[in-house]
Amino acid sequence: MEWWQAVVLGIVEGVTEYLPISSTGHLVITADLLGLKTPEKQAAVDAFSIAVQGGAILAVLTLYWGRVRHMVRGVFGKDATGLRLLVNLFLAFLPAAIIGLAVHGWVEAHLMATGPVALALVVGGAYMMGIDQLRQGRFGLPPADARGKGIDDLTPLNALTIGLLQCIAMWPGTSRSMMTITGGMLVGLRPRAAAEFSFLLGLPTLGAAAAYAVAKNLYRALANDEPSMFEVLGAPNIIIGLAVATLSAALAVRWLVAFLNRHGLSAFGWYRLALAALLVVLSIGGFVKVAG
Numbered sequence: 001m002e003w004w005q006a007v008v009l010g011i012v013e014g015v016t017e018y019l020p021i022s023s024t025g026h027l028v029i030t031a032d033l034l035g036l037k038t039p040e041k042q043a044a045v046d047a048f049s050i051a052v053q054g055g056a057i058l059a060v061l062t063l064y065w066g067r068v069r070h071m072v073r074g075v076f077g078k079d080a081t082g083l084r085l086l087v088n089l090f091l092a093f094l095p096a097a098i099i100g101l102a103v104h105g106w107v108e109a110h111l112m113a114t115g116p117v118a119l120a121l122v123v124g125g126a127y128m129m130g131i132d133q134l135r136q137g138r139f140g141l142p143p144a145d146a147r148g149k150g151i152d153d154l155t156p157l158n159a160l161t162i163g164l165l166q167c168i169a170m171w172p173g174t175s176r177s178m179m180t181i182t183g184g185m186l187v188g189l190r191p192r193a194a195a196e197f198s199f200l201l202g203l204p205t206l207g208a209a210a211a212y213a214v215a216k217n218l219y220r221a222l223a224n225d226e227p228s229m230f231e232v233l234g235a236p237n238i239i240i241g242l243a244v245a246t247l248s249a250a251l252a253v254r255w256l257v258a259f260l261n262r263h264g265l266s267a268f269g270w271y272r273l274a275l276a277a278l279l280v281v282l283s284i285g286g287f288v289k290v291a292g
């Protein structure tokens with residue numbers, strides 16, 4: 001992998017990880033168009049696509065360091081609000097940790113294909129537009145309270161509900177951010193607060209996924225006496241990708257919060273439909289290939 005390819009993948013990961021548009025769909029298309037999905041590089045690129053999420057983690061740690069500090073203080077009994085947030089994040093993370101380990105192999109074997117990914121993009125797009133309509137009082141229901149709840153008002157049951165919805169994002173193309181942001185809105189959070197909780201929930205969720213991907217790649221390389229992702233792609237390129245992902249994710253997080261407050265989710269829904277169509281067209285034309 002060339003350094004500029006690492007830059008491109010880092011930008012794509014950073015921008016799409018926290019937007020509800022599926023980082024998987026974008027990375028699949030980008031890696032293929034860059035010519036990185038060759039048989040000898042496939043495993044390394046797949047691992048890199050997950051490990052580069054570390055940049056998104058660093059971005060949230062930087063932007064929401066105040067929240068993280070409160071949670072650390074809460075562990076030592078010095079901040080009750082921080083401790084409550086930490087407990088809620090743990091409850092929201094728990095379903096994905098348990099179910100993710102159980103279904104990871106099945107998902108890779110059956111859902112990492114063009115059809116399932118495109119379907120997830122389409123269903124997710126329609127779902128987000130439906131959530132927007134619901135919040136605006138359509139379907140004969142009263143509109144959601146524009147004020148809503150803040151992140152400190154979440155109950156343990158609210159957090160667990162968001163965590164269960166996050167599990168749906170194990171289907172490639174769904175988007176973890178989409179499920180957690182809309183889940184927050186469904187339990188009464190303001191758009192800004194729902195996005196903030198989604199970002200913070202990404203710390204353990206993405207952290208666990210990235211650590212697992214790197215460990216799995218290194219173990220496979222050692223067990224099969226084959227090169228690891230660091231040898232195939234180059235350690236400097238991986239570092240470049242992480243750095244670029246960190247910067248682009250920070251910019252995307254700032255932009256998303258402002259956008260949600262003004263415009264809602266429907267624009268992302270339409271974008272997902274367009275991305276699904278593009279993925280199918282590129283797949284039929286032989287330009288990209290999603291395969292487990």
